[in-house]
Amino acid sequence: MGRKTVAISLSDIAAMGGSPLFALCSVALPESACIRYARDLYRGMRDIAAEFRVDIVGGNVTSWKHPLSTCSTLIGEIPAKQPITRAGAKTGDAIMVTSELGGSVLGKHLRFTPRVKEALTLNKNYTIHSMIDISDGLTQDLAHLAEPGRLGFLLYEEAIPLSRDAKRLAKKTGRRALEHALSDGEDFELLFCVSRSEAKRILATWRLPTRISLIGEITRSGYRLRKPSGEIVTVEPKGYVHFRK
Amino acid sequence: MGRKTVAISLSDIAAMGGSPLFALCSVALPESACIRYARDLYRGMRDIAAEFRVDIVGGNVTSWKHPLSTCSTLIGEIPAKQPITRAGAKTGDAIMVTSELGGSVLGKHLRFTPRVKEALTLNKNYTIHSMIDISDGLTQDLAHLAEPGRLGFLLYEEAIPLSRDAKRLAKKTGRRALEHALSDGEDFELLFCVSRSEAKRILATWRLPTRISLIGEITRSGYRLRKPSGEIVTVEPKGYVHFRK
Numbered sequence: 070m071g072r073k074t075v076a077i078s079l080s081d082i083a084a085m086g087g088s089p090l091f092a093l094c095s096v097a098l099p100e101s102a103c104i105r106y107a108r109d110l111y112r113g114m115r116d117i118a119a120e121f122r123v124d125i126v127g128g129n130v131t132s133w134k135h136p137l138s139t140c141s142t143l144i145g146e147i148p149a150k151q152p153i154t155r156a157g158a159k160t161g162d163a164i165m166v167t168s169e170l171g172g173s174v175l176g177k178h179l180r181f182t183p184r185v186k187e188a189l190t191l192n193k194n195y196t197i198h199s200m201i202d203i204s205d206g207l208t209q210d211l212a213h214l215a216e217p218g219r220l221g222f223l224l225y226e227e228a229i230p231l232s233r234d235a236k237r238l239a240k241k242t243g244r245r246a247l248e249h250a251l252s253d254g255e256d257f258e259l260l261f262c263v264s265r266s267e268a269k270r271i272l273a274t275w276r277l278p279t280r281i282s283l284i285g286e287i288t289r290s291g292y293r294l295r296k297p298s299g300e301i302v303t304v305e306p307k308g309y310v311h312f313r314k
Numbered sequence: 315m316g317r318k319t320v321a322i323s324l325s326d327i328a329a330m331g332g333s334p335l336f337a338l339c340s341v342a343l344p345e346s347a348c349i350r351y352a353r354d355l356y357r358g359m360r361d362i363a364a365e366f367r368v369d370i371v372g373g374n375v376t377s378w379k380h381p382l383s384t385c386s387t388l389i390g391e392i393p394a395k396q397p398i399t400r401a402g403a404k405t406g407d408a409i410m411v412t413s414e415l416g417g418s419v420l421g422k423h424l425r426f427t428p429r430v431k432e433a434l435t436l437n438k439n440y441t442i443h444s445m446i447d448i449s450d451g452l453t454q455d456l457a458h459l460a461e462p463g464r465l466g467f468l469l470y471e472e473a474i475p476l477s478r479d480a481k482r483l484a485k486k487t488g489r490r491a492l493e494h495a496l497s498d499g500e501d502f503e504l505l506f507c508v509s510r511s512e513a514k515r516i517l518a519t520w521r522l523p524t525r526i527s528l529i530g531e532i533t534r535s536g537y538r539l540r541k542p543s544g545e546i547v548t549v550e551p552k553g554y555v556h557f558r559k
Contacts, residue, residue, distance in 0.1 A: 093387050095385045095387075097383060127387075129385070135380045135381055135383075136380055138342060138380075138383040138385075140340045140374070140383075140385035142338050142340075142372075142387035144389075
């Protein structure tokens with residue numbers, strides 16, 4: 070959990086093409102927690118902060134009668150060009166994603182690597198129209214890049230990179246691995262839009278070990294998926310719902 | 315609570331003689347909370363932020379099955395001289411405090427005004443050796459300025475400014491109002507050390523409406539209180555204990 074609370078914010082910085090500098094970490098420890106619990110929690114924070122050369126410069130520590138609550142604030146800078154926002158996708162843009170999706174609940178949600186290096190490389194060397202990290206689920210976060218009424222998307226089913234955990238989880242849930250890749254939250258992969266020509270250039274020149282896939286295109290309206298058969302179906306953005314009322 | 319979560323951090327900025335600029339506010343709302351609850355919480359944050367010309371620029375909103383958890387990060391700058399830290403008190407320094415102490419639990423802990431203006435005035439116009447805001451209780455926070463083994467303090471009982479709420483609370487608890495002023499937490503007043511001559515200059519030239527009192531002196535060792543009779547007694551730093559094990 071210590072690692073995750075910092076990693077989530079690192080991923081947020083990455084999603085804007087930024088470089089993280091400082092972290093502030095706050096924890097409300099359960100009263101029942103022992104000093105070892107607090108140390109282990111801090112170790113998780115410290116290790117991932119060190120991994121990304123981030124200094125933990127502040128925060129707060131308290132205890133309460135309820136479960137652990139953590140909060141991290143990361144301060145970063147934009148070392149190249151401009152920050153990349155969620156706005157900026159255009160009709161005809163290619164939709165790309167890092168690594169593989171789905172089944173994060175089996176463990177990746179705690180152990181994921183924030184895509185800071187990948188995002189900085191993208192921001193420095195390519196023109197990225199818009200970017201987000203997948204926290205709520207692919208289709209739901211894609212809807213943040215293609216706001217209803219303004220834009221739509223078409224995903225290519227066979228191009229969506231399924232993680233091994235999406236397949237493992239599918240065996241347990243009886244759903245398709247694709248469904249997990251489309252709607253599982255907390256993948257913390259980068260989802261971004263670029264022109265078709267820039268997408269080709271990225272695929273041709275990408276040198277980092279993290280795989281990048283072209284998984285669809287931005288359209289004028291509607292959220293759709295093209296099956297391998299060529300059939301096109303509507304998809305309902307699904308994923309983590311923050312508030313039910 | 316919205317007001318308080320931002321005010322606490324404003325008070326932290328004040329305690330270093332800084333000027334607040336930006337706030338990041340995070341909340342984990344209880345699942346049972348309605349939209350009005352969230353709006354009211356935000357209104358509290360927004361109003362105090364506006365009062366101190368601070369922009370709320372980020373944060374996070376989520377919900378969970380447990381009680382409200384809030385976290386704020388304030389970013390500020392030091393507009394004058396140096397930041398004032400907890401270190402720097404010297405033997406013979408005068409100990410001063412803003413406003414009145416004790417009984418905060420009767421309501422001030424939610425409604426207090428962070429002493430940003432007072433701290434900036436102190437940092438700009440006077441030489442402040444060390445400063446802290448009283449969150450754990452006067453004697454306990456004073457022990458942070460006069461670390462055991464390095465320094466001590468002598469408080470003048472009759473000089474300690476007792477709040478009306480300290481007196482009201484004393485009637486309920488059967489303790490003395492003085493005890494409440496010495497050990498109640500969440501006063502969020504400024505507690506600071508200056509040379510004797512600077513203390514005189516502050517008292518002679520202070521123009522803000524917030525009262526400032528000279529309540530004691532930094533000594534070589536021991537935590538003591540001088541009673542009006544002249545008798546000197548040892549005080550045990552008391553106040554809010556963050557961790558009991």
